[in-house]
Amino acid sequence: MKTLLWNTFIGIFLILQLTSCKQHPQDVVNEYYKKGEFNGSVLIVKNGQVVCDTALGFKNIEKGLRSDKNTSFYIASLSKPFTAAAIMILQQKGLLKLDDKASQFIELPEYAKNITIRQLLHHTSGISDYESLFSKKGLTNQEVIDWLFSLKNLDFIPDSKFKYSNSGYIILSQIIEKVSGKSYRTMIHEQIITPLKMNNTYVYESSTIIQNKALGYNQQKKPDDYSILTTGDGGIYSTPEDLYKFDQALRNYTLINKENTALVYTPAKLSGGQISNYGFAWFIEKEKGRKTAMHTGGLSGFKALFWRDLEHNSCIIALTNQGDAFPLGNFLNDIKKTIQ
Numbered sequence: 001m002k003t004l005l006w007n008t009f010i011g012i013f014l015i016l017q018l019t020s021c022k023q024h025p026q027d028v029v030n031e032y033y034k035k036g037e038f039n040g041s042v043l044i045v046k047n048g049q050v051v052c053d054t055a056l057g058f059k060n061i062e063k064g065l066r067s068d069k070n071t072s073f074y075i076a077s078l079s080k081p082f083t084a085a086a087i088m089i090l091q092q093k094g095l096l097k098l099d100d101k102a103s104q105f106i107e108l109p110e111y112a113k114n115i116t117i118r119q120l121l122h123h124t125s126g127i128s129d130y131e132s133l134f135s136k137k138g139l140t141n142q143e144v145i146d147w148l149f150s151l152k153n154l155d156f157i158p159d160s161k162f163k164y165s166n167s168g169y170i171i172l173s174q175i176i177e178k179v180s181g182k183s184y185r186t187m188i189h190e191q192i193i194t195p196l197k198m199n200n201t202y203v204y205e206s207s208t209i210i211q212n213k214a215l216g217y218n219q220q221k222k223p224d225d226y227s228i229l230t231t232g233d234g235g236i237y238s239t240p241e242d243l244y245k246f247d248q249a250l251r252n253y254t255l256i257n258k259e260n261t262a263l264v265y266t267p268a269k270l271s272g273g274q275i276s277n278y279g280f281a282w283f284i285e286k287e288k289g290r291k292t293a294m295h296t297g298g299l300s301g302f303k304a305l306f307w308r309d310l311e312h313n314s315c316i317i318a319l320t321n322q323g324d325a326f327p328l329g330n331f332l333n334d335i336k337k338t339i340q
Helices: 002-021 025-034 076-092 117-122 141-149 166-180 184-193 240-251 258-264 328-339
Strands: 040-046 049-056 058-060 236-238 283-287 290-299 302-309 314-320
Touching (some): 025 040, 040 328, 076 166, 076 290, 117 166, 141 166, 240 314
Antiparallel strands (some): 283 290, 302 314
């Protein structure tokens, strides 16, 4: 009997020790900052409760201006979920269908005449990514479309495979403009940003003034700022707090109804029977029985992370303006250990 009681005591002691040793999310963030691997803003939510909300480092290194929670960071490909949401809003209004051909709305090369909106959302269209043009300052959507016209064919037969394509989301941006009769910027602001009171979120244009904006830097703290002007695939500045408002609106079906939200989180089924891990602008995974949705972004000196536990109202949002220094995958894994 004494042995049983002793073993029970030891078991409880070990559990308490393990529990007490579990790091707090803020401590993990602080460690990355102290190591020089993170400069930016973080919001971490566990089961609906904010457990870390902080800004560390500088938005402007040369002037010694520190970031705060309202500092807007370029979020790069984290803009794609906004594009997908806008498409779903237009679909709910009956202005388009997911299986409509993109060429019904905008002019595309002959080889791309039959690709659909759904395939563009899923990155299964075969449309070539414009990665070779990323270094061109001031690059616009129209220049990307012109580049697509210079090509001769798709990269693969639509729906035969998944291949990430920024060009596909630029086509979606063009469709949004054509169907809504408004610029991408106006449509996103009117339908998403303004209703959700995302007061520090902006679709960037050359004339856009962002008072509290972070400038981009490389690992050596040399300027590496955002310099292209495409939309749909990127083009948005935001804050973790505003992205959390977007997260909550998606969870509460404020923007997209329940039926369509289920589509957003349903990965594409390829023609060969395989299932991709990408829905409509979210990478979908099952982790320890939990369904998660994630997207990242990175361009110039910026890197962004948005991880969402769809079943437990938990999320990890991290935005940095010293992207090369940020080991995003390691950071995500370390933070997940503190909230799961």
